Amino acid sequence: MTVAMTETAETPSGKGSGDENFPVGSILLPRRLRPHVAIFYAYARAIDDVADNPDLAPGDKVTRLDGFDRALLGETDDPAYEKANRVRHSFAEMGVPIQHCRDLISAFKQDAVKLRYEDWADLMDYCDRSASPVGRYLLDLHGVSRDLYFASDALCNALQVINHLQDCQDDYRDLDRVYLPQDWMAEAGVAVEALDAPAASAGLRQILDKCLDGTADLLVDARKLPKPMSSRHLALESSAIVRIAERLTDQLRHRDPLAERVELTKPQFLLCCLQGVLRVLF
Numbered sequence: 689m690t691v692a693m694t695e696t697a698e699t700p701s702g703k704g705s706g707d708e709n710f711p712v713g714s715i716l717l718p719r720r721l722r723p724h725v726a727i728f729y730a731y732a733r734a735i736d737d738v739a740d741n742p743d744l745a746p747g748d749k750v751t752r753l754d755g756f757d758r759a760l761l762g763e764t765d766d767p768a769y770e771k772a773n774r775v776r777h778s779f780a781e782m783g784v785p786i787q788h789c790r791d792l793i794s795a796f797k798q799d800a801v802k803l804r805y806e807d808w809a810d811l812m813d814y815c816d817r818s819a820s821p822v823g824r825y826l827l828d829l830h831g832v833s834r835d836l837y838f839a840s841d842a843l844c845n846a847l848q849v850i851n852h853l854q855d856c857q858d859d860y861r862d863l864d865r866v867y868l869p870q871d872w873m874a875e876a877g878v879a880v881e882a883l884d885a886p887a888a889s890a891g892l893r894q895i896l897d898k899c900l901d902g903t904a905d906l907l908v909d910a911r912k913l914p915k916p917m918s919s920r921h922l923a924l925e926s927s928a929i930v931r932i933a934e935r936l937t938d939q940l941r942h943r944d945p946l947a948e949r950v951e952l953t954k955p956q957f958l959l960c961c962l963q964g965v966l967r968v969l970f
Contacts, residue, residue, distance in 0.1 A: 697752040697768040699744065701737040710847060710932055711961065716925040721829055724778045728825060731756075731775040732792055739796035742862045749800035757793045760786050784828045788821040803864055804880075807871045808902055812845060814867075819848035830919040836912075843910035843930060846903045850936050853899055857883050857946050868895055887947045896940065903937050914968050928964030935960050 712729050738744070738752050758764045759772035767773075772789070779786050795818035805811045823840030827833075852859070852867040859865045860883040873880070878891040888896065910930050917923040935952060943950045952960065 695768065696770070697738070697755050698734045698771070699737050699741040699752075700734075701740065703733065703737070710929045711925065714925060714928075714961075716921055716928065716961075716965070718830075718919075718921050724782055724829060725826070727771075727774050727778045728789075731771045731789065732822065734771045735792060735796050739799040740863065746800045750797050753793050753797050753800070757790060760789050760793070782829055784825060788825045788828070791817045791821040799865070804866055804870055805868070807869045811849070811867060811869055815845040815848045816841065819844035826922060826925075830917075830922045832917050832919050832922060836916065839909050839911075839913035840926075842906040842908075843913055843926065843933065846906040846910055846933050846937075847929070849899055849903050849906075850933060850940065853896060853940050854936075854945055854950055856896075860884065868899065872898055883946065885946060888944050892946075893944075896945070900937055900941055903933075907933060907937070914964075920968075923968050924965050926964075927968045928961040931960040931964035931967070932957065 712725065717725060735753060735756055738749055738756075741749070744752075755764070755766065756769050756772040759766065759769035760776050762776060765773060775789055776786060778784075779789070795814055798814060798817075805814065820837075820841040821844075823844040824834075824837055827836060827840055849867075856866070856868065859867065860880060866880050866883065868883075872895045876891040876894050878889065878895060882889055882892045885892075907930065910933065913930065914923040914927040917926070932952065935956065936950070939950050939952070
């Protein structure tokens with residue numbers, strides 16, 4: 689069913705690139721490609737905001753996201769989906785497969801209707817569509833070999849899990865959405881209501897650490913990403929992001945995301961970027 693949007697299908701959250709755990713379109717990337725990265729980020733932010741809007745019914749979210757998908761396919765020029773129309777033209781200009789954008793739609797439609805994840809594999813299947821397409825897009829945009837998809841996927845999925853752990857309480861309180869694997873929660877005897885507590889219980893801490901173990905395993909492959917790259921610019925950016933992911937993983941090991949917002953300070957963020965750059969240069 690087609691629903692016409694009078695103005696826009698978007699529901700802006702107010703979040704921007706400065707709210708991400710990683711640098712978006714930073715000066716490490718080639719100047720000529722940064723506008724395309726900005727267009728892609730704006731599209732991804734718009735559809736993510738639709739999926740995460742607590743005031744929209746699941747069916748409304750899916751309808752709006754279907755509209756974005758039609759715009760990606762060139763089936764509508766409705767200005768309600770302006771960001772999808774812009775990203776379609778950008779991808780066509782640069783010869784990047786539009787499937788990366790459609791995979792994000794698939795993941796965010798799932799967010800609209802799925803509130804629990806059975807196990808780690810179930811979560812990784814979601815991350816393969818909600819996070820991996822971002823890295824694959826950047827590789828294709830820079831003309832880097834797709835042989836490095838596996839390492840890029842590992843980095844993006846690690847960042848996604850880190851973000852889930854940072855936001856685990858807000859996701860539960862605002863959306864009743866829990867990304868923590870349910871089999872691990874059952875084994876530890878922890879109910880989802882534990883996420884509403886002011887601090888993590890011993891059982892919940894155990895589950896968080898298992899997620900961080902999985903993240904650490906992903907980062908093993910992620911570290912294989914930067915050096916073989918044909919694009920020095922993207923290698924520098926990727927190495928910085930790997931270092932950010934490592935530092936955030938360490939922070940989440942030693943801090944409680946229920947008791948405080950676990951994130952890097954600006955000096956820590958910049959230090960990680962510098963350390964990542966130096967890894968590639970030396």
